[in-house]
Amino acid sequence: MTALNRVPSLLTRATTASALTLVAVGGGIVAPGAASEASAAAPGAKALKVAASKKGAPYRYGATGPSRFDCSGLTLYSFKKAGKTLPRTAAGQYNKTKRVKAGNRSKGDLVFFYSGRNVYHVGIYAGGGKMWHSPKTGDVVRLSKIWTKSVKYGRVR
Structure with missing residues (x-):
C-alpha cells in the first residue's frame, strides 16, 4: 500500500x-449552527439551577430574593444570576421573551400561566412537565407539575 x-x-x-x-x-x-442554540440555552440552564437552589424559600408578595420570592421575583432573581435582565412582573417578563411552542420548549424556558389576556403566574421549566416556581402566600419555592394546558412558553434572549 x-x-x-x-x-x-x-x-x-x-x-x-x-x-x-x-x-x-x-x-x-x-454541528455547524448548533453553537448558537447551545449558547441561547445557557442562561436558561443557569437560571434553572439557581431557582432549584432556592428550594424551600418562603413566598412573599413583591419579594425578589435572595431568601424570599414571589413568582416573578424568583424568575427575575434566577435570570439575573445567569446574566440576563428581566422586567419585574410576570406580564412584563412575558412581553420580553421569545415565544416557544410547547413541543420546542427547553429546560430553562419560562412558563407563563394566563387567563384571557392576563398573565398571572410564571415559573421556570425543569423538564418532564414540571417547573420551579414560588406559588403563593404560605407556600415555598418548589418543583411542581404544570397543572394546566393554559400556559405559554417564553425563552429569555
Missing part, C-alpha cells in the same frame, strides 16, 4: 481518536 492510499485510513483513525478524546474529557462535537 502506498502512502497516498493510506491517507483516508489515517484521517478516519485521527478523526475517531479526536472524537473519542473529546467524549472522554467531557467535551462534545457541535
Whole structure:
C-alpha cells in the first residue's frame, strides 16, 4: 500500500481518536449552527439551577430574593444570576421573551400561566412537565407539575 492510499485510513483513525478524546474529557462535537442554540440555552440552564437552589424559600408578595420570592421575583432573581435582565412582573417578563411552542420548549424556558389576556403566574421549566416556581402566600419555592394546558412558553434572549 502506498502512502497516498493510506491517507483516508489515517484521517478516519485521527478523526475517531479526536472524537473519542473529546467524549472522554467531557467535551462534545457541535454541528455547524448548533453553537448558537447551545449558547441561547445557557442562561436558561443557569437560571434553572439557581431557582432549584432556592428550594424551600418562603413566598412573599413583591419579594425578589435572595431568601424570599414571589413568582416573578424568583424568575427575575434566577435570570439575573445567569446574566440576563428581566422586567419585574410576570406580564412584563412575558412581553420580553421569545415565544416557544410547547413541543420546542427547553429546560430553562419560562412558563407563563394566563387567563384571557392576563398573565398571572410564571415559573421556570425543569423538564418532564414540571417547573420551579414560588406559588403563593404560605407556600415555598418548589418543583411542581404544570397543572394546566393554559400556559405559554417564553425563552429569555
